[in-house]
Amino acid sequence: MIWLIALFAIVLLLAGFEMFLVLALPTLVAKEAFYGTLPDAVLVQKVIGGINHSTLLAIPFFIFAAHLMGAGRIAGQLTQLMRVFLGHTRGGMGHTTIGAAMAFGSVSGSAPATVAAMGRIVYPEMRKTGISERFGLGLVVASAETALLIPPSITLIIYGWITGTSIAQLFAGGLAVGLFLGLAFSVMVTIEARRRGLKGEDRRPLADRLTALWEAKWALGMPLIILGGIYSGLFTPTEAAAVSVMYAIFVEMIVFRDLNWSKLVEVTEDSAVATSIIFVLLAVGGLLSYFVTLAQIPNDITAFLETANAGPIAFLMVVNICFLIAGMVIDPNSALLILVPPLYPVAMAYGVDPVHFGMIVTLNICIGMITPPFGLDIFVASSTLDRPVLSIIAGVWPFVAVNIIVLLIVTYVPDISLFIPNLIFR
Amino acid sequence: MGFLTLLRRAERVFLVSVFLGMVALFALNVVGREIGGEFASRLTWIEEAVRLLNIFLVFGALGLALERGRHVGIDTLRRALPGRAQRRIEKTIDAVGLLASLYLAWLAFGLTQFVLQTGQRSPTLDVPMGWIYAAPIMGFSLLALRYALSLFGVIDRFSQSPGMGGSGQGAQK
Numbered sequence: 268m269i270w271l272i273a274l275f276a277i278v279l280l281l282a283g284f285e286m287f288l289v290l291a292l293p294t295l296v297a298k299e300a301f302y303g304t305l306p307d308a309v310l311v312q313k314v315i316g317g318i319n320h321s322t323l324l325a326i327p328f329f330i331f332a333a334h335l336m337g338a339g340r341i342a343g344q345l346t347q348l349m350r351v352f353l354g355h356t357r358g359g360m361g362h363t364t365i366g367a368a369m370a371f372g373s374v375s376g377s378a379p380a381t382v383a384a385m386g387r388i389v390y391p392e393m394r395k396t397g398i399s400e401r402f403g404l405g406l407v408v409a410s411a412e413t414a415l416l417i418p419p420s421i422t423l424i425i426y427g428w429i430t431g432t433s434i435a436q437l438f439a440g441g442l443a444v445g446l447f448l449g450l451a452f453s454v455m456v457t458i459e460a461r462r463r464g465l466k467g468e469d470r471r472p473l474a475d476r477l478t479a480l481w482e483a484k485w486a487l488g489m490p491l492i493i494l495g496g497i498y499s500g501l502f503t504p505t506e507a508a509a510v511s512v513m514y515a516i517f518v519e520m521i522v523f524r525d526l527n528w529s530k531l532v533e534v535t536e537d538s539a540v541a542t543s544i545i546f547v548l549l550a551v552g553g554l555l556s557y558f559v560t561l562a563q564i565p566n567d568i569t570a571f572l573e574t575a576n577a578g579p580i581a582f583l584m585v586v587n588i589c590f591l592i593a594g595m596v597i598d599p600n601s602a603l604l605i606l607v608p609p610l611y612p613v614a615m616a617y618g619v620d621p622v623h624f625g626m627i628v629t630l631n632i633c634i635g636m637i638t639p640p641f642g643l644d645i646f647v648a649s650s651t652l653d654r655p656v657l658s659i660i661a662g663v664w665p666f667v668a669v670n671i672i673v674l675l676i677v678t679y680v681p682d683i684s685l686f687i688p689n690l691i692f693r
Numbered sequence: 694m695g696f697l698t699l700l701r702r703a704e705r706v707f708l709v710s711v712f713l714g715m716v717a718l719f720a721l722n723v724v725g726r727e728i729g730g731e732f733a734s735r736l737t738w739i740e741e742a743v744r745l746l747n748i749f750l751v752f753g754a755l756g757l758a759l760e761r762g763r764h765v766g767i768d769t770l771r772r773a774l775p776g777r778a779q780r781r782i783e784k785t786i787d788a789v790g791l792l793a794s795l796y797l798a799w800l801a802f803g804l805t806q807f808v809l810q811t812g813q814r815s816p817t818l819d820v821p822m823g824w825i826y827a828a829p830i831m832g833f834s835l836l837a838l839r840y841a842l843s844l845f846g847v848i849d850r851f852s853q854s855p856g857m858g859g860s861g862q863g864a865q866k
Contacts, residue, residue, distance in 0.1 A: 282782050283771035285764040288790060295793075311797070311804045315825060318751060319744055324719070327747060331712065502723065509719035516716075532709050536757075539708040542747075543754035544763055550751070598765045641769060 272297050286601050291551040297558055310554060317553020318546050321505055322428050327542040328508030329419045333375040334538040335515035336489060340523065342384040344483040345370040350392075351471040351479045358460025359467040360396040361403075364389040365410040365449050365456070372414025372445070373490040376421055378636055379647040381411035386651045397465050400654075405662030408648045409670065410452055412633040415599070416445030419493055419508065421545065422599055422629050428549075429556070429607045432621040434504040435497050439687040440622045442494075444630065447683055451673045455665065485518045498691060545600055552604030565612035572613065579617040583678050586610055586624075587631055594635015598643065602632055626684040630677055634670045637663050697842075704757055704835070711750045715743050738817045745818070748825060752832025759790075759839040762850045783851050787844035791837055798833035801826050 276293040284292075298305060349366035356362050367389060371381050386407045393403040415422050418438035427434040459465075480487075492511050496502035502510060519526035526534070559565070572582055589610070593602040607628065614624045636644045639660045649656045677683050718739050725736040758764050771782055809823030842848045 280767060281770050282786065283766050283768040284786050285759070285766045285790065287764065288786075288793060289766075291797075292789070292793060295796075307800050308804045308807060311801045311826060311829060314797075314829060315748065319748060319825075321740055321744060324715075324743060324747055327712070327750065328716065328719070331716065506719070506723045509716055510723060512716045513720050532705070535709045535712050536705050539712050539750055539754045540758045540761065540763055543751045543758050544765060546747075546751040547755060547758075548765065597767065601765070641767060 268300055269297075272300070280597070286598060287547045287551050290548070290555055290601065290604070294551065294554050294558055302558075302561065309557075313554045313557045314550045315553075317550045317556075320428065322424065322434060323546075323549065325419070325424050325434065325505040325508040326421055326545060327538070328505070328512050329376055329421060329424075330541050330545075331535070331538040332489070332508065332511040332515045333377060333380065334534050334541070335512070335519050335526070336486070337371075337375045337377075337380055337384055340525070341374060341486040342367075342371060342388055344479075344486055345374075346385065346388050346392075348479045348483040350468075351476050354468040355470040356457075356467045358396075358398065358456040358465050360389070360393045361398055361406055361456030361460065362453055364393060364406055365413070365452050368410040369413045369417055369445065369449050370486070372411075372417040373419075373493070374486060376414055376417070376419040378411045378414045378633070378644055381414040382408060382644050382647045383651045385411065386648055390652055396468070397463065398459070399463070400658065401662040402459050402665075403662070404648065404652070404654060404659045405664070405666045406452065406456065407652070408637050408644045408659060408663055409666035410449065411644060412637060412670075413445045413449050415633050415636075416441040416448065416626075416629055418442060418490075418497075419504075419511075420629070422603065422632060423625060424504070425545075425549065425600060425603050426607060426625045426628060429552075429603065430611050430621055430625070432625060433692075436622050436688040436692055437625050438494070438497065438504070439691055440626050440684045441629065443687045444626045444677055444684055447677070448630070448633070448670070448673055451669055452666070455669055485522055488514060488518070548600050548604060552601075555604060556608035559608045564609045568609060569613050569616055579619060580679070582613065582617050583619070583627065586614070586627060587674060587678060590628060590631030591634060591638075594632045594642075595638045596635075596641055599632040599636060602635065603628065620681060620685060622688050623681045623684045627674070627678050630670075630674045634667060634674060637670070638667055639663070697848075701757070704753065707753050708750060708757075711746050711753065715746045715750065718746075719743050741815060741817045745815075745825065748828045749831075752828040753835070755832040756835030756839045759836055760842075760848055760850055762852075768851075784844060787840050791840035791844060794833040794837040794840060798830050798837060801829035801833060805830060 272293045275296065276289055279289045279292060295310070298310065346363065346367040349363045349370060350360070353359055353362040353366055364385070368381050368385050371385055375381060375384070390403055390407050393406070394400065398406075414420075418441055420438070420441055423437040423441050424434055426432065427437050489511055492514055493507045496507040496510065497504055516526070516531070520531070572585075577585070589606055590602060593606055597605075611624065615621070636642050639645060642663075645656060645659050645663065648654070648659050722736055722739040725733045725739075771779055774782070805823045805826040807823075808826060809821055813822040814820065815822055839848065839850070843850045
């Protein structure tokens, strides 16, 4: 019976049903099949319970702030800032791309949004400095992933909500792992630049650097509010999110004057729709995880792994494989909602740190987003840069490989994830 | 002005005022806490109010998200099918979606009535708890309406979502 329900879900998924139906319909069937005596009211209660929590309020606020700040001149300013600091290195425009993606990620926290905003600016510049089409496309797509790790990250908030892990600690871990991933891509850029004999641009004078820094000051205010606010203890993550919306409205309406009232209405509505898309998944996810717990699936997994005599290392390998496959096929939020409830209790039983587990999960999702055939960022890059999907897929493979190596290192060296959280909190 | 135009305008007014209200209230809450004292303790209802508003925001936007083809789904395979098969699957999705959202709206309606009868009230706002469940009634009804409109060919929601989730995914996460 359970297999029939799983098969039903797969059919819905492949036919292209909305993801919330893919999660909800099999759950409703399972309820009728196994828990028919349970009152139907429970279903609605779980749906509301899945979204009625203050931790989750950070999500609509961060989405709103990113919609306000994400477009327009900020992407250009951050790219310019990175270019004057990194352009003179070997393969400088490649390093600039990575740095700009990470800086943009500290404002937006969305990998596809980062591809869309940065791609158009950095890709033509990379080509001008002699970076090949294949490598350039791969780099644009891959470096955008760091946005999922660098705070604010919706993925980490959702993980924190499902598992009850501190968002502030997850953000600290994400910062470290995001930097580590960026560094790995930088090494690739250097190797590629050496192979092709690329040089850097001329080193910029200090005055240029200071000018670029000054021009990007409003964009840089955002991470200052979010990270500074949270780690100084001034704000909770949710409060930091709300304050960053006020800040974004102030910057866009009063400083830049890019935003008038009717544009604000449009952006607000658009952010509401974007919020709804994520929360409807969280709502049916609440339903799903209720039945996962009722059916004692985590216990079954633990029992199975015990009889198979698997240690924590083998377990984490299983986690990596499950998430990689899920990330390749479905969207990151659904992957979290389906896989974290059954696997997290098992991870805890093996003594894995919650923050470390969160980093493993998020990195897996990152890889999924750039892995063919369904990786979302590939399609976003294809439409923003107007390049065929197949060219992007050709460029992305080496980055997927390096990403998997980074994942294995992060999985088996917990200190990378825990270094900053330990420094601040423990 | 047609019914749909009117509905879209109503949805827009609702969503924009709820969202901006949430931001204003929560920011006021932060300011209040910094000032502290009696002022802060008078603002304790804000957190709960914003949570409630968020629930209404989420369900209020469900229908619009569907109409604009923004809900997440994997349509790559379906799009690769020949036109006729594609249309057929799309109609099936619309029909199933319509039934599912009507069923969920009905469940929410039952729960609203039940909780209103118990007279349970929310902890700090002191409003009847049953009203929370009015949000899913509204949301799933708006969703059912869009599925029906798409099923009968009044709106075209399938032609505008490239890849998973379209710009909704693109804009965030």
